[in-house]
Amino acid sequence: MVPGYDPGQARTSLAGLTKPDPKEQAAQIVAWAICWPWNLVWTLCVYNPFRYVGEFLLREIQSALFEISNGQFRSIERDLTLEPLPPPYPIPERRAHHENPPAQTASVEATIETPPGVTVHVDPSAPHVDPSASQIETERTTEIPAPNHSSTIEPDHSSMIEIEVVAAADQTDPISDQQPDEPTIAAEASNARSAEDIPAEVEAELAEGGSSDSYTWEPPEPTAYVPLSDRPLKATKYDTGAILPPTPEKQTAPTEPAADPWFGKQSPNQ
Amino acid sequence: MLSEILTSESFWFWTLVIVQSGLIIWFAETANPVAAGVTIGTLVVGVAFFPTQWEIVGLGDLHNMSFPAWLSQKAWTLVAGIGCYVFIGIAWATFRWWLLGRQMRETYERSKAEWLAPGNLRSTATMLRSHAEHCPEPSLRERYLLWSEACRMAAAEGGHQLTHELKPVWKDYVTNGSRL
Numbered sequence: 001m002v003p004g005y006d007p008g009q010a011r012t013s014l015a016g017l018t019k020p021d022p023k024e025q026a027a028q029i030v031a032w033a034i035c036w037p038w039n040l041v042w043t044l045c046v047y048n049p050f051r052y053v054g055e056f057l058l059r060e061i062q063s064a065l066f067e068i069s070n071g072q073f074r075s076i077e078r079d080l081t082l083e084p085l086p087p088p089y090p091i092p093e094r095r096a097h098h099e100n101p102p103a104q105t106a107s108v109e110a111t112i113e114t115p116p117g118v119t120v121h122v123d124p125s126a127p128h129v130d131p132s133a134s135q136i137e138t139e140r141t142t143e144i145p146a147p148n149h150s151s152t153i154e155p156d157h158s159s160m161i162e163i164e165v166v167a168a169a170d171q172t173d174p175i176s177d178q179q180p181d182e183p184t185i186a187a188e189a190s191n192a193r194s195a196e197d198i199p200a201e202v203e204a205e206l207a208e209g210g211s212s213d214s215y216t217w218e219p220p221e222p223t224a225y226v227p228l229s230d231r232p233l234k235a236t237k238y239d240t241g242a243i244l245p246p247t248p249e250k251q252t253a254p255t256e257p258a259a260d261p262w263f264g265k266q267s268p269n270q
Numbered sequence: 271m272l273s274e275i276l277t278s279e280s281f282w283f284w285t286l287v288i289v290q291s292g293l294i295i296w297f298a299e300t301a302n303p304v305a306a307g308v309t310i311g312t313l314v315v316g317v318a319f320f321p322t323q324w325e326i327v328g329l330g331d332l333h334n335m336s337f338p339a340w341l342s343q344k345a346w347t348l349v350a351g352i353g354c355y356v357f358i359g360i361a362w363a364t365f366r367w368w369l370l371g372r373q374m375r376e377t378y379e380r381s382k383a384e385w386l387a388p389g390n391l392r393s394t395a396t397m398l399r400s401h402a403e404h405c406p407e408p409s410l411r412e413r414y415l416l417w418s419e420a421c422r423m424a425a426a427e428g429g430h431q432l433t434h435e436l437k438p439v440w441k442d443y444v445t446n447g448s449r450l
Contacts, residue, residue, distance in 0.1 A: 014381040014444055020370060028301035032366045033359035035298040035306045040362060042295045049369050 283320040287313065378444075385443065386436075388429035394439070395421035 022029065032039050043049060275281050290313040297306035317327060324330055332340055341348070384390060395418045402414035420435035432440060 014377060017374065017378060017444055020367075020374070022367070025301070027303055029363045029367060031298040031301055031303040031306050033356070033363040034303055034310065035294045036355075036359040036362040038291050038294045039298045039366065042299070043366065043369070047369065047373065049365075052369070052372055 279320050279322045283317075283323045286316050286320075290316070382432065382440070383430070385440065386424075386430050386432060388425040391421045391425035391429050395419075395425065398439075 290309055293309045294306050294313075297303070297309060317323065317329070321333070324332055331344075335343070385394075398414045398418035398421060402411045402418060405411040405414060417439045420433070420439060424431065424433055424436050
């Protein structure tokens with residue numbers, strides 16, 4: 001009878017398999033101890049325990065040999081293993097509107113307020129400007145505009161030029177949830193978002209006329225280019241009346257100043 | 271010639287040794303240590319009836335002296351021999367116990383691998399469905415159907431993997447064998 005097995009089943013059957021308990025199988029163990037010479041012969045002839053012993057020894061020897069080869073080839077494998085190295089410094093996450101800048105073909109509505117005597121030319125045919133969306137309104141401004149999102153030129157408070165750029169209907173901003181039929185409201189919402197992003201201490205610093213720190217710096221909102229003149233730049237030759245010396249026939253090498261130490265250090269291959 | 275063999279002391283001696291050894295192995299395999307011990311005792315006593323074979327088993331000195339004198343002279347040797355016999359017996363019993371666990375585990379692993387083969391899982395699913403069709407008890411029928419579906423799904427996935435759904439079926443198979 002083999003302990004742990006149903007006596008009615010064969011030795012190799014799985015039925016009645018239970019974990020062998022030494023207390024319950026004490027008689028079997030004593031019988032093995034008393035009759036060990038006969039049981040040893042029988043076990044060797046029938047069960048061939050050398051198979052298990054041989055497998056165990058072979059596994060141990062293989063493990064030891066693998067350890068030896070791993071130890072010898074550790075540096076070689078480290079040299080031949082190509083692994084992606086981590087970046088030397090953490091890469092900050094890029095802002096969404098940096099990755100997806102708004103389309104440059106957006107039409108704009110420009111309102112330019114000029115004091116009397118100041119003339120502003122707006123070219124409707126210039127690129128990036130929708131001619132149908134360009135408007136010029138000339139009127140006297142009585143209020144001081146907001147410091148951000150409006151470019152203000154203040155020579156003094158009496159004369160003020162304000163250029164206000166409002167996104168048109170077909171402008172797409174990926175980070176603002178503007179609707180195509182409400183461009184002005186969306187632009188105002190963008191202004192409110194930019195104002196809310198500024199921390200309180202930076203806002204106080206800006207109110208005092210200072211500049212914000214670098215870590216709170218945000219790139220300006222992209223605005224359309226509004227040229228003030230379509231006249232191309234060209235070089236103009238002015239006659240100053242100066243008399244230039246005549247050009248020599250032969251090009252003479254410039255004289256080397258003797259006192260300049262750098263000219264005295266010529267490399268051999270020059 | 272046959273009469274010479276049958277009348278020779280050596281023949282009966284070795285016959286006694288072989289038969290007694292068979293009995294000892296049998297008793298040891300059937301976990302009967304008392305009978306095995308008695309058999310060993312009868313074997314030792316039986317050697318006394320074959321004086322011509324004493325030299326083979328190392329008892330040649332008994333021809334020159336009486337048994338009590340031999341016992342007193344070889345007392346420590348006998349004690350050491352019995353001690354070594356018991357010590358080796360304990361060591362052998364421990365190794366045999368390990369071997370038994372190893373055999374049981376190997377049998378279990380082999381049976382599990384055979385049971386988890388896709389073909390066997392399909393046949394088990396068919397058998398379980400047949401059981402469910404002929405089972406009058408609703409709860410047992412539902413369980414057989416569930417197990418059948420688990421076996422069918424495991425076979426479709428390639429088998430050789432004891433999934434969570436297959437564990438109750440496998441446990442019932444181990445407990446009850448093929449009598450699911």
